[in-house]
Amino acid sequence: MSSLKRAQDEGLHTIQIEGLRKTYGSASPGDLHYIIKDVNLVVRSGEFFILLGPSGCGKSTLLNMIAGFVAKSGGKLTVGDAEVQRPGRDRAVVFQQADSSLFPWLTVRGNVEFGLRMGGMRKAERREVSDRYLGLVGLAGHGGKFPKELSGGMKQRVQLARVLAGDPAILLMDEPFGALDAMTRRTMQKELVRIWRETNKTVIFVTHDIQEALLLGQRIGIMSRGPSSNIAHIYDNPLPYPRDVAAPGFGELYNAIQGHFEEEEGEVDRL
Numbered sequence: 001m002s003s004l005k006r007a008q009d010e011g012l013h014t015i016q017i018e019g020l021r022k023t024y025g026s027a028s029p030g031d032l033h034y035i036i037k038d039v040n041l042v043v044r045s046g047e048f049f050i051l052l053g054p055s056g057c058g059k060s061t062l063l064n065m066i067a068g069f070v071a072k073s074g075g076k077l078t079v080g081d082a083e084v085q086r087p088g089r090d091r092a093v094v095f096q097q098a099d100s101s102l103f104p105w106l107t108v109r110g111n112v113e114f115g116l117r118m119g120g121m122r123k124a125e126r127r128e129v130s131d132r133y134l135g136l137v138g139l140a141g142h143g144g145k146f147p148k149e150l151s152g153g154m155k156q157r158v159q160l161a162r163v164l165a166g167d168p169a170i171l172l173m174d175e176p177f178g179a180l181d182a183m184t185r186r187t188m189q190k191e192l193v194r195i196w197r198e199t200n201k202t203v204i205f206v207t208h209d210i211q212e213a214l215l216l217g218q219r220i221g222i223m224s225r226g227p228s229s230n231i232a233h234i235y236d237n238p239l240p241y242p243r244d245v246a247a248p249g250f251g252e253l254y255n256a257i258q259g260h261f262e263e264e265e266g267e268v269d270r271l
């Protein structure tokens with residue numbers, strides 16, 4: 001049994017969030033402006049969880065807090081037994097803009113191997129790992145190219161391969177396909193599901209696209225409109241993988257989630 005699989009079985013990478021809050025600078029305690037407030041959530045090891053919500057509600061803030069990039073203002077946030085206080089090798093983030101995360105002076109292979117080289121891994125082993133992950137993301141044979149020679153979708157695959165090469169237990173994905181054209185996006189969604197099923201990683205995936213949420217996630221956490229946003233409702237998505245928008249049940253779930261947002265909009269309008 002692999003160490004990741006064993007860790008999952010033992011719940012070592014379960015993410016537990018209780019009463020989590022984030023506020024940005026305020027002069028007096030009575031005047032606190034909460035970005036997120038009282039967020040409660042448990043994400044199980046190996047789960048594919050979606051954070052879905054309108055622009056500006058705090059999805060990236062929450063993801064970055066789990067990553068350890070953004071400090072909490074209150075509440076509890078643990079991975080396994082450990083309180084999250086800083087970034088860790090068990091968690092890695094895939095950003096929307098691959099451009100800003102890839103080193104333009106390194107080849108595709110150089111980018112994928114960068115973290116491994118910094119970690120002191122020997123060349124032959126690095127080569128083995130980068131071959132494996134470039135193959136997994138469909139980039140075998142492109143290792144010698146530079147980022148500027150790649151399409152947007154290919155760059156995003158390199159970013160994913162680099163993150164996977166570090167073998168984090170938890171993948172935190174912040175609208176990773178948001179900048180791609182519709183066809184490439186669909187291909188990447190399918191690839192991600194395939195990779196997730198092959199690697200058993202925990203995925204938390206941020207999107208504001210209901211269709212994307214339904215194609216990917218086992219559970220979909222709906223964030224309320226900010227400020228003081230929290231997870232207002234969680235939808236289970238039991239549809240079998242690989243998924244298709246035409247699958248029975250897809251439309252019903254889509255309508256339920258859309259209805260949820262329309263109701264919330266109505267409440268905002270009535271204020």
Ligand SMILES: Nc1ncnc2c1ncn2[C@@H]1O[C@H](COP(=O)(O)OP(=O)(O)OP(=O)(O)O)[C@@H](O)[C@H]1O
Nearest residue numbers: 024035053054055056057058059060061062208226
């Ligand atoms: N460093 C910061 N200082 C002050 N306010 C911030 C900071 N970072 C984010 N915010 C505010 O927090 C709120 C939530 O932002 P966040 O980027 O988390 O939302 P989001 O749901 O990911 O949005 P989008 O879907 O548009 O990316 C916004 O109102 C934003 O202006």
